[in-house]
Amino acid sequence: MERRTRQRDSILAVLRTEGRPLSPIEIFDQAQKTVPGLGIATVYRALKEFLDRGAITTVELPGSHQRYEISGKDHHHHFWCHNCDRLYEVEGCTGQLALKPPKGFKIESHEVMFHGKCAKCAA
Numbered sequence: 001m002e003r004r005t006r007q008r009d010s011i012l013a014v015l016r017t018e019g020r021p022l023s024p025i026e027i028f029d030q031a032q033k034t035v036p037g038l039g040i041a042t043v044y045r046a047l048k049e050f051l052d053r054g055a056i057t058t059v060e061l062p063g064s065h066q067r068y069e070i071s072g073k074d075h076h077h078h079f080w081c082h083n084c085d086r087l088y089e090v091e092g093c094t095g096q097l098a099l100k101p102p103k104g105f106k107i108e109s110h111e112v113m114f115h116g117k118c119a120k121c122a123a
Contacts, residue, residue: 010035011046012055012070021059021067021078021087059087061113079114083121090114 014030015022022030028043047068050056059067059078067087077090090112101107116122 007031007035007038007042008046008049010038011043012050015056015068015070020089021069023065023067025065026086027068061087077112077114079116079118081118081121082115083117086118088118 010031011027013034014027018026018030024040024043024047027047028038028040031043032038047056050068051058054071056068057071059069061067061080064080064085069089073089074091076092079088079090080086081088
């Protein structure tokens with residue numbers, strides 16, 4: 001059974017409010033504003049618990065830290081800013097890519113990652 005605490009509530013609130021996948025450090029920095037004294041170990045324990053119960057999911061980035069976002073969102077993709085290292089959601093995937101798998105293969109899902117500079121970094 002899940003234990004509700006101010007720390008856990010704050011961590012989930014950060015993920016909901018930011019609306020984009022966040023690293024544990026980004027979560028920690030934001031959650032500390034509402035719960036001074038919050039420890040990074042508490043953030044990691046809470047993230048593990050939220051993952052175990054399906055409240056959040058991970059976004060894997062090759063060569064970078066895992067990011068976390070709220071579960072249950074519609075299918076979407078991501079934009080990774082290589083300047084500030086932030087990850088943003090990209091909406092609007094039709095699910096119908098013009099790519100064809102090798103003969104005999106069956107596609108079950110896909111991921112698209114855009115890379116570049118976010119609006120703030122590009123300015």
